[in-house]
Amino acid sequence: xxxxxxxxxxxxxxxxxxxxxxxxxxxxxxxxxxxxxxxxxxxxxxxxxxxxxxxxxxxxxxxxxxxxxxxxxxxxxxxxxxxxxxxxxxxxxxxxxxxxxxxxxxxxxxxxxxxxxxxxxxxxxxxxxxxxxxxxxxxxxxxxxxxxxxxxxxxxxxxxxxxxxxxxxxxxxxxxxxxxxxxxxxxxxxxxxxxxxxxxxxxxxxxxxxxxxxxxxxxxxxxxxxxxxxxxxxxxxxxxxxxxxxxxxxxxxxxxxxxxxxxxxxxxxxxxxxxxxxxxxxxxxxxxxxxxxxxxxxxxxxxxxxxxxxxxxxxxxxxxxxxxxxxxxxxxxxxxxxxxxxxxxxxxxxxxxxxxxxxxxxxxxxxxxxxxxxxxxxxxxxxxxxxxxxxxxxxxxxxxxxx
Numbered sequence: 007x008x009x010x011x012x013x014x015x016x017x018x019x020x021x022x023x024x025x026x027x028x029x030x031x032x033x034x035x036x037x038x039x040x041x042x043x044x045x046x047x048x049x050x051x052x053x054x055x056x057x058x059x060x061x062x063x064x065x066x067x068x069x070x071x072x073x074x075x076x077x078x079x080x081x082x083x084x085x086x087x088x089x090x091x092x093x094x095x096x097x098x099x100x101x102x103x104x105x106x107x108x109x110x111x112x113x114x115x116x117x118x119x120x121x122x123x124x125x126x127x128x129x130x131x132x133x134x135x136x137x138x139x140x141x142x143x144x145x146x147x148x149x150x151x152x153x154x155x156x157x158x159x160x161x162x163x164x165x166x167x168x169x170x171x172x173x174x175x176x177x178x179x180x181x182x183x184x185x186x187x188x189x190x191x192x193x194x195x196x197x198x199x200x201x202x203x204x205x206x207x208x209x210x211x212x213x214x215x216x217x218x219x220x221x222x223x224x225x226x227x228x229x230x231x232x233x234x235x236x237x238x239x240x241x242x243x244x245x246x247x248x249x250x251x252x253x254x255x256x257x258x259x260x261x262x263x264x265x266x267x268x269x270x271x272x273x274x275x276x277x278x279x280x281x282x283x284x285x286x287x288x289x290x291x292x293x294x295x296x297x298x299x300x301x302x303x304x305x306x307x308x309x310x311x312x313x314x315x316x317x318x319x320x321x322x323x324x325x326x327x328x329x330x331x332x333x334x335x336x337x338x339x340x341x342x343x344x345x346x347x348x349x350x351x352x353x354x355x356x357x358x359x360x361x362x363x364x365x366x367x368x369x370x371x372x373x374x375x376x377x378x379x380x381x382x383x384x385x386x387x388x389x390x391x392x393x394x395x396x397x398x399x400x401x402x403x404x405x406x407x408x409x
Contacts, residue, residue, distance in 0.1 A: 008034050012044040015051055024054030032073065045077045049085050052077075056092040061099045064111045071096065075121050082126040090131075091145060093118045097152050116156050116165075119149070124167040132178055146175060147185060154188045157195055164192055183213040187222055194226065202226050210326050211394055217246035220322065221256050229263045234318045235325060237263050241315040242322035254283040261298050264311065271309030274302050320378070327400040330392040334404065335362040335370070337387040358382075362389060362398075370398050377401040 008031075015027035028051055034040045040048065052074045059067050074089055097115040104110045131145040143151075150172060157164060164172075172189050179185050186209035193202040206223040213219060220243035229236040240260050244253055257276045264273035277298055284291050339361035357373040358381040364370075370391065374381050379389075379401060388404040 008040055009044055012040070012047045012051070016047045019051040019054040022058065024051055024058050027051050028055040028070065035073065035076075042078055046079050046085070049074060049077050049079050049089075053085060053088050053092065056089070056096075062103070064096065064100050064103060064113065067092075067096050068111065068113055071118070081123065082128045084128070084130070086122070086126055087128055087131050087145065090119075090122055090149065093122070094145075094149060094152055097156070101155070114156060115149075115152050116160075116162065119153065119168070120165060124165075124171055127171070143184070144179075146171065147179065147182065150175060150185065150188050154191050158191055161195065163195060181212065183209040183216065183219065186212070187219055190222065190226075199226050207326050207329060214326070215247050217243045217248040217253065217256070219243075220246055221259075223325070224259065229266055233263065233267065235321050237315060238318040238321035239325065241319055251283055251287055254280050257283070258292070258294060258298070260311070262294070265298060265301050269311070269314065270302055270306045272311035272314055273298065274306050275308040275311055277302070278308055323400060327392050327394070330394060330399070332390040332392055333364055335364050335389045335391050335401075337361070337383065337385050337389065338363045338369070340385065362391065362401075370396075372398040372401055374401070379403060 011034075012031060015031060018024075019027045031040065031048055031051065035048065052070055055070055056067055059070075071089070071093060079085065093113075093115060096113050097118075100111060100113040104112060127146060134141045134144045134147075136142065153164075153168060156162070169192075172185075172192065175182075175185055176189065186205045190202040190205040190209070193199075193205065203223065203226040206219060206226065210216075210219050210223065220239050224236055224239035224243060227236045227239060237260065240256055240263065243256050244260070257280045261273045261276035261280065264270075264276065277295065280295055281291060284295075337360050341359040341361070343357065357375055359371055359373055362370050362372060370393070372391070374383070377400065383403075390402050390404050391398045392400040
């Protein structure tokens with residue numbers, strides 16, 4: 007009778023009635039009456055019950071997951087992997103709920119994965135799929151992101167099993183700037199700041215436009231020991247593409263740095279921006295905002311810190327690109343913007359371009375103004391360039407020939 011109930015229930019679960027089917031079978035399972043040969047089919051019913059549950063049903067989904075872990079099923083298996091994806095969804099939903107209500111029910115992806123067994127990851131969990139011709143993150147990559155999120159929130163140390171996973175992932179996904187960022191966060195938790203900094207420099211070379219990479223790199227630099235670089239990296243994060251609503255923490259860090267410098271007007275400017283962002287989104291201001299505000303002298307008038315940031319902005323690029331080997335080059339061609347470029351409006355500020363040539367005869371194009379080099383220097387000007395993906399990312403004058 008129970009075997010038939012589970013068999014028929016599996017079909018019903020696939021058809022959208024998984025929760026109803028689950029509730030019919032669970033009493034028999036909890037009483038120990040469910041035959042072992044039905045555990046596998048019941049496991050799929052549990053998966054469908056989880057998958058068909060709403061985002062807000064956190065407590066119920068936790069209980070269903072706990073029952074799955076009591077099943078006697080063969081692992082590794084596709085079912086086991088699908089359950090992991092549902093646990094990941096539950097973690098995200100519980101985290102989002104806790105953002106607005108600190109007393110909401112929590113779910114630990116770290117604790118769950120220890121019971122699930124990371125040795126049960128399958129080749130399919132590592133495989134990237136494509137969507138509209140673009141590679142999508144694999145289950146393993148998504149899992150690592152969530153696992154590290156919880157580690158950072160709770161200031162926890164990773165398990166040995168997880169460290170093995172990220173070591174394998176680094177080999178599997180050498181092109182993933184996000185993975186490098188996650189591993190850097192783990193190294194920071196382990197007190198390996200220099201290694202974290204190295205990993206983040208590598209990640210930024212892969213994706214220089216990601217503001218969160220610059221922000222995370224700034225967190226590896228002490229504002230007490232390297233204030234100028236710390237501010238330069240935060241400023242670069244602030245100016246990188248991304249919605250303002252996600253940059254409140256960056257502005258808060260800049261305010262904290264300005265307070266250390268006793269640059270009160272600039273700190274107040276950033277704190278005002280933080281308040282505007284949080285209030286516009288209906289968020290509660292963080293405790294650190296109030297702590298900073300208490301340090302600002304009364305009658306302080308806010309002042310735009312951009313001129314101050316501009317004095318150190320170049321240090322952000324130097325932090326990334328100075329690790330690349332310098333290549334000697336000579337200016338061999340000068341190209342001014344064409345009249346058509348000037349009139350078409352394609353450039354808000356048309357730029358002069360140089361062709362530079364290495365001793366091996368390789369040619370590269372660069373815009374001298376981008377690197378703070380006077381555009382009208384003569385042919386034969388010697389430079390030292392640094393390349394990434396066969397593109398000049400930094401250029402310095404070696405010497406200026408006398409006209």
